[in-house]
Amino acid sequence: NWTVLEKIIIPTKNPDKKFIFGKGNFQALTEKIKKLPHVTAVFLNVERISSLTKKELEDAWGVKVFDRYTVVLHIFRCNARTKEAKLQIALAEIPLLRSNLKNDVSRLDQQRGGSRYIMGSGETFMETQNRILKEKELKIRNALEKLRRKRSLLRTQRRKREFPIISVMGYTNCGKTTLIKALTGEAGLQPRDQLFATLDITAHAGYLPSHMAVIYVDTIGFLTDLPHNLVESFSATLEEVAYSDLIVHVRDITHPETILQKATVLSVLKNLNLPSHLLDSMVEVHNKVDLIERYKPTEENALAISALHGHGLEELKEEIEKKILTATGKKILTVNVNLEGPQLSWLYKEATVQEVEVMPEDGTARVKVIISNSAFGRYRNLFPNSKIFMP
Numbered sequence: 001n002w003t004v005l006e007k008i009i010i011p012t013k014n015p016d017k018k019f020i021f022g023k024g025n026f027q028a029l030t031e032k033i034k035k036l037p038h039v040t041a042v043f044l045n046v047e048r049i050s051s052l053t054k055k056e057l058e059d060a061w062g063v064k065v066f067d068r069y070t071v072v073l074h075i076f077r078c079n080a081r082t083k084e085a086k087l088q089i090a091l092a093e094i095p096l097l098r099s100n101l102k103n104d105v106s107r108l109d110q111q112r113g114g115s116r117y118i119m120g121s122g123e124t125f126m127e128t129q130n131r132i133l134k135e136k137e138l139k140i141r142n143a144l145e146k147l148r149r150k151r152s153l154l155r156t157q158r159r160k161r162e163f164p165i166i167s168v169m170g171y172t173n174c175g176k177t178t179l180i181k182a183l184t185g186e187a188g189l190q191p192r193d194q195l196f197a198t199l200d201i202t203a204h205a206g207y208l209p210s211h212m213a214v215i216y217v218d219t220i221g222f223l224t225d226l227p228h229n230l231v232e233s234f235s236a237t238l239e240e241v242a243y244s245d246l247i248v249h250v251r252d253i254t255h256p257e258t259i260l261q262k263a264t265v266l267s268v269l270k271n272l273n274l275p276s277h278l279l280d281s282m283v284e285v286h287n288k289v290d291l292i293e294r295y296k297p298t299e300e301n302a303l304a305i306s307a308l309h310g311h312g313l314e315e316l317k318e319e320i321e322k323k324i325l326t327a328t329g330k331k332i333l334t335v336n337v338n339l340e341g342p343q344l345s346w347l348y349k350e351a352t353v354q355e356v357e358v359m360p361e362d363g364t365a366r367v368k369v370i371i372s373n374s375a376f377g378r379y380r381n382l383f384p385n386s387k388i389f390m391p
Contacts, residue, residue: 005036012046018053020044026060033061040064043071051099070096072223084147091140094133101129151240163205164214164324167241169269170250171261172221175287179250179307180204180216183317208321209314210332211354212370217244222265242274245327246281246320253286253295253304281323285316329373336387339363343383350375 010025019026033039041064042057049057049067057065066074073092080086168176180186184206202218217240241247249265251258269279283303289295290306297304303319305312325332332354337343340363347353351371358365366389371379379386 002041005039006032008032018056020046020049020053020057030060033063041066043067051102084144087140087144087147091137091144094137094140097133098130101126101133164212164246164328165203165217165244166214166246166248166320166324167217167219167244168248168250169219169241169265170222171252171255171265172223174221174250174252174255174261175307176221176250177218179248179285179287179305180206180218182307182310182313184216208324209317210321210370212321212324212330212352214320214324217241222261222268238268238272241269241272242278244278246283246323247274247278248283248285248320250285250287250307252288253297254288254291277327281327283316283319283323330370331373331376331390332368332370333376334366334368334389335379336389337365337367337383339365341383343367343386346379346382347371350378 008029010021010029012020021029033042042061043066044057046067048069049065054065054067073089073096076085076089076092080089168180170176184204186204186206204216204218206214206216208214219238219241247269249262251262255261284299284301286295286297286302286304287307289304290309290311295304303312303316305316307313324330335343335347337347339358344356344365344367347367347369351369354368354370356365356367380388
């Protein structure tokens with residue numbers, strides 16, 4: 001709920017210097033801020049400013065000063081819903097607390113002339129606070145590790161049941177959640193038109209045209225030049241992607257920076273050291289085409305859709321199904337089974353049965369199944385006389 005009153009582009013010197021700007025620019029900027037009666041904060045578009053610079057600027061301008069790190073952290077904090085997201089944010093806050101602590105201690109020392117030991121403990125105030133922060137960081141990391149192990153266990157169970165997993169990725173606010181809602185029909189999903197509405201990985205079940213059950217994974221949105229401490233905190237959330245069978249990359253095609261956003265997402269994915277087949281088979285989706293008249297994708301193999309109005313979703317589902325069958329080595333086929341034999345119960349146990357069409361006159365049934373290559377090989381060995389129809 002902040003309002004931008006004014007923005008200005010100024011060349012910067014090295015951001016590590018005490019003042020980020022040259023003398024003349026700093027003076028001009030200070031005068032400009034003083035003339036804006038309603039201003040309550042200034043945001044500098046740099047990754048991090050030191051606690052000393054922050055204090056100097058706040059003293060000079062008389063308002064709060066934010067950098068990219070503190071603003072992104074603030075947005076994250078507003079959107080954290082689950083225990084894991086809250087822990088990730090608490091972890092990303094530690095470096096900030098450390099630099100603020102240095103600031104506070106130097107101010108206290110100036111006021112009272114030299115640091116004091118606390119209650120004869122042999123520890124200075126600074127040492128005590130640092131120890132507390134270290135302990136806090138350790139606690140958070142342990143709690144996150146527990147959650148990671150739990151996630152790994154859930155992943156193993158999912159793999160046992162052979163549900164294909166589709167990770168839906170993209171820039172923040174590109175329409176990932178809206179798309180998953182449209183693909184799964186999950187009424188509980190409430191997409192929001194804002195940055196970082198999704199901060200956690202959430203899984204949602206859906207069906208492809210052949211009735212194959214799949215899991216769509218909604219991931220955290222991307223951001224250009226995300227401060228790297230924050231990337232570290234959230235890369236654990238993205239590690240789930242490496243275990244998926246397919247990546248769907250959603251782009252907001254109406255955004256003026258859509259090409260830059262694509263480059264950002266692809267570079268982050270490359271840095272995650274994903275298996276090459278995942279990157280090669282990625283499905284690119286151009287979303288929000290309802291806002292552009294007669295839109296045609298220029299990129300080869302990109303699919304134009306409107307997740308909000310359902311346009312292009314059938315083609316997308318078919319493309320996903322085709323890629324999933326290739327990635328998982330599954331086949332869709334129809335087999336003729338004798339109803340008196342064990343074939344039908346075997347298929348129910350070892351494959352996904354789609355449809356059963358019983359022919360009562362000769363005691364057989366036509367069964368449409370989704371079956372893995374290995375199970376199909378076993379089926380042929382066990383039932384060599386069974387008739388098989390490939391689509």
